[in-house]
Amino acid sequence: MSTAGRDHPVLALRGIRKRYQIGTPVETEVLHGIDLELQPHEFVALTGPSGSGKSTLLNVIGLLERATEGRLHIDGHDTAALTEAQLTALRGRTIGFVFQYHHLLPAFTALENVLLPVLAAHGSLTADDEARARALLQRVGLGEALAKRPGELSGGMQQRVAIARALILQPRLILADEPTGNLDTASADAVFALLRAFNRDHGSACLIVTHDPRLAARCDRVVELVDGRIVADRRVDAAE
Incomplete structure (x- = not known):
C-alpha cells in the first residue's frame, strides 16, 4: 500500500452513488454520481441546504459507510479493494x-483525549507521542489546560x-462537519x-461542511451540493 511520491490527489471520487433501503423494498438514492477531487494544501467548503446529502457524503468519504456505486481513492488507495479491517486502518x-459536537470523553483530561487516536492506532504511547500532544494543545492555546477535563472547559476550548x-x-x-x-x-x-x-503547514487537504458564508468565502473552493448532486464547484478569489 505504498504512496511513494504522493503525486496523486488526497481525495478522488468518481461516480459515487449512495442508496438506502429503509423499511421498504424500494431503494432511495441520496447521492447521485458525485465526482470530486481534493489536492494537497486545498481547503474546500462543502455547502448546501439541509437534506442535500452533505453528511452522507462525508460519511462515505470518511469510510464510515461504503458507497453503493463508484470509486473512492484516499491518498492513492482504492478503497473498494480493501477489507473492513484495512479500511479501519486507513481511516485511522x-x-x-x-464534528460540530466534539465527542470528548468526559472522564479524561484534555491531554488524554488528544492521545486517544494514538493509543487506538498503536496500542501504546511513547514520550514523543505525549510531547506532540502537548505541543498541539499549546498551539491551540490550551497549554495551561492539559489536566482539565471537558466539563471544566468552555465550548470553544472543547472544540x-x-x-x-x-x-x-x-x-x-481533514473532514470537518459544521465544526463552528x-x-x-x-x-x-x-x-x-x-x-x-x-x-497550509502540513499539506493536508481539508473538506469543511459549513452554513457560514463568511467561512466559505475564506476557503480555496466552494462545492455546493443540492439534492445529492454537485451543482457548483468554484474557486474563491483572494482566499485567506
Whole structure:
C-alpha cells in the first residue's frame, strides 16, 4: 500500500452513488454520481441546504459507510479493494474528523483525549507521542489546560481539544462537519484559523461542511451540493 511520491490527489471520487433501503423494498438514492477531487494544501467548503446529502457524503468519504456505486481513492488507495479491517486502518492513519459536537470523553483530561487516536492506532504511547500532544494543545492555546477535563472547559476550548485530537496523527485528509456551528463568532474564527494553519503547514487537504458564508468565502473552493448532486464547484478569489 505504498504512496511513494504522493503525486496523486488526497481525495478522488468518481461516480459515487449512495442508496438506502429503509423499511421498504424500494431503494432511495441520496447521492447521485458525485465526482470530486481534493489536492494537497486545498481547503474546500462543502455547502448546501439541509437534506442535500452533505453528511452522507462525508460519511462515505470518511469510510464510515461504503458507497453503493463508484470509486473512492484516499491518498492513492482504492478503497473498494480493501477489507473492513484495512479500511479501519486507513481511516485511522489518514483521516482526521472534526464534528460540530466534539465527542470528548468526559472522564479524561484534555491531554488524554488528544492521545486517544494514538493509543487506538498503536496500542501504546511513547514520550514523543505525549510531547506532540502537548505541543498541539499549546498551539491551540490550551497549554495551561492539559489536566482539565471537558466539563471544566468552555465550548470553544472543547472544540480546540477536538481539533488537536483530530490532528495528532497528522492526517492527510481533514473532514470537518459544521465544526463552528455551536460557537460564537470569535471562537468560530479561531477554530477556522487552526484548521487553515494545519492545512497550509502540513499539506493536508481539508473538506469543511459549513452554513457560514463568511467561512466559505475564506476557503480555496466552494462545492455546493443540492439534492445529492454537485451543482457548483468554484474557486474563491483572494482566499485567506
